[in-house]
Amino acid sequence: MSVSIKIEHAIKRFGKKTIIPDLSLEIKKGEFFTLLGPSGCGKTTLLRMIAGFNTIEGGDFYFDDLRINNIPAFKRNIGMVFQNYAVFPHMTVEGNVGYGLKQRKIKNPEYDELVDQVLQDVHIEELKDRYPAQMSGGQQQRVALARAIVIQPNVLLMDEPLSNLDAKLRVEMRLAIKRIQKQKGITAIYVTHDQEEALAMSDRIAIMNFGVIQQVGTPIEVYSHPSNYFVATFIGHSNTFNGWIKIEKGKKYLELDAGHKIEINDLIDSVENEQTIKMVVRPNEIEFSDEGIKGIIFEKIFLGAEIRYTVKLESGQLIEIHKEIKDKMYEAGDEIFFGFDPSLANVFDAKTEKSLMARNESK
Amino acid sequence: MRSKRLQLNGWTVISLVVLVYFIFFFIYPITRILISSVWNSTTRSFNFSKFVDFFSNKFYTNTIFNSLRVCVVVTILTTIFGSLLAYITRTVSIRFRNIVNILLMISVVSPPFLGAYAWIILLGRAGIITKVINNLLGINYGGIYGFNGIVLVFTIKLIPLIYLYVSGALKNIDNSLLEASESLGSNKLKRIIQIVLPLILPTILASSILVFMRVLADFGTPMLIGEGYRTLPVLIYNSFISDLATDEPLAATISVVVILITAIIFLTQRWISNRKMIEMSALHPLEPKKAKGAKNVLAHAYVYIITALAILPIIIVFINSFMKSKGVVFAGEFTFNNYLQSFKSMGDSIINTLFYSLIAIAMVIVIGVVIAYTSVRRKSKLTSVLDLISMFPYIIPGAVLGIALLLAFNKKPLALSGTFIIIVIAYVIRRLPYTIRSSAAILKQIDLSVEEASMSLGANRFKTFFSVTTPMMFSGVMSGAIMSWLSIITELSASILLYSYATKTLTISIYLKIQIGDYGQASALSSILMLTSIVTLLLFFKLSGRREIDL
Numbered sequence: 001m002s003v004s005i006k007i008e009h010a011i012k013r014f015g016k017k018t019i020i021p022d023l024s025l026e027i028k029k030g031e032f033f034t035l036l037g038p039s040g041c042g043k044t045t046l047l048r049m050i051a052g053f054n055t056i057e058g059g060d061f062y063f064d065d066l067r068i069n070n071i072p073a074f075k076r077n078i079g080m081v082f083q084n085y086a087v088f089p090h091m092t093v094e095g096n097v098g099y100g101l102k103q104r105k106i107k108n109p110e111y112d113e114l115v116d117q118v119l120q121d122v123h124i125e126e127l128k129d130r131y132p133a134q135m136s137g138g139q140q141q142r143v144a145l146a147r148a149i150v151i152q153p154n155v156l157l158m159d160e161p162l163s164n165l166d167a168k169l170r171v172e173m174r175l176a177i178k179r180i181q182k183q184k185g186i187t188a189i190y191v192t193h194d195q196e197e198a199l200a201m202s203d204r205i206a207i208m209n210f211g212v213i214q215q216v217g218t219p220i221e222v223y224s225h226p227s228n229y230f231v232a233t234f235i236g237h238s239n240t241f242n243g244w245i246k247i248e249k250g251k252k253y254l255e256l257d258a259g260h261k262i263e264i265n266d267l268i269d270s271v272e273n274e275q276t277i278k279m280v281v282r283p284n285e286i287e288f289s290d291e292g293i294k295g296i297i298f299e300k301i302f303l304g305a306e307i308r309y310t311v312k313l314e315s316g317q318l319i320e321i322h323k324e325i326k327d328k329m330y331e332a333g334d335e336i337f338f339g340f341d342p343s344l345a346n347v348f349d350a351k352t353e354k355s356l357m358a359r360n361e362s363k
Numbered sequence: 364m365r366s367k368r369l370q371l372n373g374w375t376v377i378s379l380v381v382l383v384y385f386i387f388f389f390i391y392p393i394t395r396i397l398i399s400s401v402w403n404s405t406t407r408s409f410n411f412s413k414f415v416d417f418f419s420n421k422f423y424t425n426t427i428f429n430s431l432r433v434c435v436v437v438t439i440l441t442t443i444f445g446s447l448l449a450y451i452t453r454t455v456s457i458r459f460r461n462i463v464n465i466l467l468m469i470s471v472v473s474p475p476f477l478g479a480y481a482w483i484i485l486l487g488r489a490g491i492i493t494k495v496i497n498n499l500l501g502i503n504y505g506g507i508y509g510f511n512g513i514v515l516v517f518t519i520k521l522i523p524l525i526y527l528y529v530s531g532a533l534k535n536i537d538n539s540l541l542e543a544s545e546s547l548g549s550n551k552l553k554r555i556i557q558i559v560l561p562l563i564l565p566t567i568l569a570s571s572i573l574v575f576m577r578v579l580a581d582f583g584t585p586m587l588i589g590e591g592y593r594t595l596p597v598l599i600y601n602s603f604i605s606d607l608a609t610d611e612p613l614a615a616t617i618s619v620v621v622i623l624i625t626a627i628i629f630l631t632q633r634w635i636s637n638r639k640m641i642e643m644s645a646l647h648p649l650e651p652k653k654a655k656g657a658k659n660v661l662a663h664a665y666v667y668i669i670t671a672l673a674i675l676p677i678i679i680v681f682i683n684s685f686m687k688s689k690g691v692v693f694a695g696e697f698t699f700n701n702y703l704q705s706f707k708s709m710g711d712s713i714i715n716t717l718f719y720s721l722i723a724i725a726m727v728i729v730i731g732v733v734i735a736y737t738s739v740r741r742k743s744k745l746t747s748v749l750d751l752i753s754m755f756p757y758i759i760p761g762a763v764l765g766i767a768l769l770l771a772f773n774k775k776p777l778a779l780s781g782t783f784i785i786i787v788i789a790y791v792i793r794r795l796p797y798t799i800r801s802s803a804a805i806l807k808q809i810d811l812s813v814e815e816a817s818m819s820l821g822a823n824r825f826k827t828f829f830s831v832t833t834p835m836m837f838s839g840v841m842s843g844a845i846m847s848w849l850s851i852i853t854e855l856s857a858s859i860l861l862y863s864y865a866t867k868t869l870t871i872s873i874y875l876k877i878q879i880g881d882y883g884q885a886s887a888l889s890s891i892l893m894l895t896s897i898v899t900l901l902l903f904f905k906l907s908g909r910r911e912i913d914l
């Protein structure tokens with residue numbers, strides 16, 4: 001049955017190189033938890049430590065209260081879905097799906113029932129006697145998923161399972177995976193570098209970089225209230241404005257290099273006058289206006305429901321602005337002014353890159 | 364990867380067993396021979412006097428020179444002819460190309476010494492062609508023996524080998540590379556020099572070094588057609604099996620010299636292939652195009668002539684097997700007598716060949732797969748050592764291995780000489796490196812995640828190995844094993860030193876018949892061996908659906 005997972009002070013080294021210096025994490029039972037980060041951030045390494053395919057150089061890993069550090073992979077009762085599916089090419093779909101059941105000495109009639117049920121769950125009952133070579137990538141992916149969940153694993157581990165599929169199939173499989181995971185109530189850990197996938201599927205996301213977890217939160221939290229500059233720029237599209245803090249008569253202002261001064265209310269109290277900052281604003285949070293920051297439309301890309309403008313500021317910096325098609329349109333070369341709602345912006349210390357927003361203080 | 368410490372599990376135990384096997388049957392005999400070349404048993408001290416003697420004696424230095432001269436000339440000739448053959452068949456549409464291809468492959472798997480006596484039948488002192496020439500021109504040509512004969516036989520035998528390798532490399536060149544080069548303004552000659560040649564050069568070099576090694580180590584050909592022209596393997600054999608007395612230290616000294624030469628060549632080859640090999644696979648391979656006029660005629664002539672020459676010895680031997688002859692002189696009628704006679708006189712040769720080769724190939728497969736698996740998937744100091752040791756036989760010519768085994772196991776408590784065990788051991792050691800290499804290559808193609816998937820589903824390492832890894836490796840390993848088997852049943856240079864009357868194999872029977880001048884019976888036995896090889900090869904193509912072989 002599903003378990004909760006606790007990781008305390010995990011360390012991973014390959015030779016002399018430290019991949020994960022000190023990582024702690026708790027994953028709730030039945031949760032869909034995603035490890036998100038750029039390639040080389042250690043997310044797959046961490047997943048493989050949980051699976052038992054990587055050695056653990058330090059720290060403790062628990063499934064519920066059971067310490068699993070020294071339990072070999074084949075005894076951890078995990079279901080794993082691999083990036084390249086890793087279906088056994090010399091076995092039929094039934095052979096693949098039944099493989100784990102046979103290891104557990106499950107006999108008929110239970111064996112047949114379980115295999116048929118899971119094939120139904122992932123909608124490939126008609127492929128039961130086929131070999132992988134005769135199947136599409138999407139179908140192989142469903143076999144890999146069925147094979148992993150039929151054994152009722154403690155935890156379902158997925159390592160970029162959708163990255164080899166085409167865009168349309170990827171969206172379809174997202175829904176299928178999520179639906180089955182919720183239906184079975186399996187604790188799931190999902191590794192991806194695709195932030196859209198992470199936002200769409202997860203109950204909670206851990207964003208990793210350089211082997212360190214940058215932030216853990218729900219999709220809305222990490223998108224709207226990033227705890228540092230890395231998270232803000234990694235998740236979603238973003239524009240960065242450099243500037244500094246001005247404190248005048250007890251009120252806090254931001255003065256931007258772009259030549260704009262705005263009042264901002266929800267900064268933490270410890271900010272200082274003249275402190276340099278980076279401010280991140282999403283492209284769809286920027287409004288064209290009659291005054292504000294001046295720029296010239298540099299490029300216009302039409303994407304159907306949305307229009308993406310690239311705006312060149314006087315400093316030469318390029319800014320992205322996304323607008324819906326019903327809004328007023330501009331053409332390349334037009335001189336425009338824009339502004340934004342300061343309550344949507346996120347401000348970070350320029351040096352530490354930590355959030356300076358009061359709403360993030362508790363995190 | 365995984366823990367580097369030595370863990371006592373099943374794999375470690377198996378690796379240790381294999382290691383002991385190697386130490387006992389390979390390291391120990393070879394080390395012994397190396398030591399006996401510098402150990403003086405009367406003065407009980409180490410010295411290099413044997414080497415000094417060896418290198419100051421013209422008789423021996425000439426032999427080295429002879430060997431190297433043959434190697435260099437054959438290597439250059441085969442490389443040029445073979446590469447050209449490969450290039451033509453890949454770029455010009457040749458009629459019956461598939462048949463040409465199969466004939467060339469048959470030539471590759473045919474017994475190595477066959478060419479020598481087939482050419483003696485044709486161009487020897489009483490050869491068919493020799494007589495015709497002498498009668499027509501009224502001259503007294505003495506036949507093609509010595510240097511010329513050796514070079515002729517080796518060149519014709521080994522052109523197809525170069526062809527197979529280079530043809531394989533050409534297949535992996537994507538046509539779009541040539542189109543890109545053409546679009547950038549380079550003409551055909553420039554495309555060949557600037558694009559094709561650099562891409563296949565590593566393969567050409569690697570395969571010509573392979574030819575060099577084969578020629579250097581080959582015993583049968585120079586022995587049969589060389590007459591007075593001595594090469595190193597012949598010298599080793601003679602110094603050991605001479606009528607006077609076994610000169611053990613001399614044989615040891617020559618062996619060391621040969622090993623040194625092969626080691627240098629082997630290391631050069633490793634160096635080249637590690638540095639220069641370019642991994643390619645073509646989405647759009649080169650397409651042979653129809654040529655016109657003189658070019659077409661020349662291309663066809665070249666391909667057909669080379670193929671005919673390559674297959675000629677096989678046809679000659681086959682025809683000869685039905686000819687009634689006295690020695691090498693054709694007596695003018697056809698008969699089955701050669702077959703009947705040879706069946707009577709050959710003893711258990713056929714059964715011995717089958718029995719020994721099957722035991723050997725079974726051992727090669729099991730040990731080869733285990734070493735490949737442990738060195739790729741369960742890396743540790745032990746498996747690395749094993750992997751390294753298992754490569755040494757590459758550089759040990761058959762004759763050297765034969766002598767080493769004989770010297771090590773000719774006394775009690777390990778009197779193995781004269782038994783079939785010692786022949787099987789030689790077979791296993793000679794073929795193992797090839798099987799290990801090819802199994803390791805197959806294993807590297809199998810994504811690790813497939814095995815991890817098995818473990819994640821609850822199968823332990825042994826179960827995973829048997830239910831997932833082994834089945835996936837099966838077809839690749841088997842096709843390599845069939846090629847190994849073909850080379851085992853035609854092995855001569857080690858077994859010629861190791862056989863006894865009761866353990867004669869087919870190749871040894873053939874060799875002995877040739878030695879006493881009974882070419883009719885030799886041809887009959889050779890035909891049996893050849894047909895076995897050809898049928899095996901064709902069956903292999905049929906069953907595997909492949910059209911190429913791994914060597």
